[in-house]
Amino acid sequence: MPIYKLKINGQSHSVEADPDTPLLWVLRDHLNMVGTKFGCGIGQCGACTVHVDGSATRSCLLVMSVVENMEITTIEGLSDDASHPVQQAWKEIDVPQCGYCQSGQIMSAAAFLIQNKNPNREEIRDAMSGNICRCASYNRIEKAVEVAADKMS
Incomplete structure (x- = not known):
């Protein structure tokens, strides 16, 4: 090998x-x-x-x-200490339920916010649509991405 x-x-x-x-x-x-x-x-x-x-x-x-x-x-x-703005927003909005999809959701959101620093709700929804949440926490995910965008600007 x-x-x-x-x-x-x-x-x-x-x-x-x-x-x-x-x-x-x-x-x-x-x-x-x-x-x-x-x-x-x-x-x-x-x-x-x-x-x-x-x-x-x-x-x-x-x-x-x-x-x-x-x-x-x-x-x-x-981040070493969960200080990345997306991670902070996830905690602030209390996004996870079961939490299984959250690392993938956070990584998608972080990459998206590098490309689009001031997204609207439709852009967030489109960017995050490739990540499935078994618990259907989509409204909280969208809100957390909005909060993270504010933190990053």
Whole structure:
């Protein structure tokens, strides 16, 4: 098996894995970064969202043979102390119910707010539509993204 050199959350990692192993499983099983969740395995739910070179990306679809030399950020690397404005807004609005989708929701929102610093509600809804919440906390998610946008401006 090949050894891949990865840069995750600003740190270098060497991982031995099959070329077709999804990044999600390397994060969880090889590096014990379990904040990124498995939801569907086909890139539809968003639970496994991480940032790859600054873009929100489904880690269940991204295989090891293509991730070398990319900057990967997981929920663990968004901030050391939950001080990122999106994380603060999530707490302030009390978004999670079961919490399972929240790391993916937060990572999607953080990437979106880098691209759009002053979104309206429709833009937020469109940006977050790729993330499924089993508990249907969509109204609180939208509100938290609005609050985070205010914090970031």
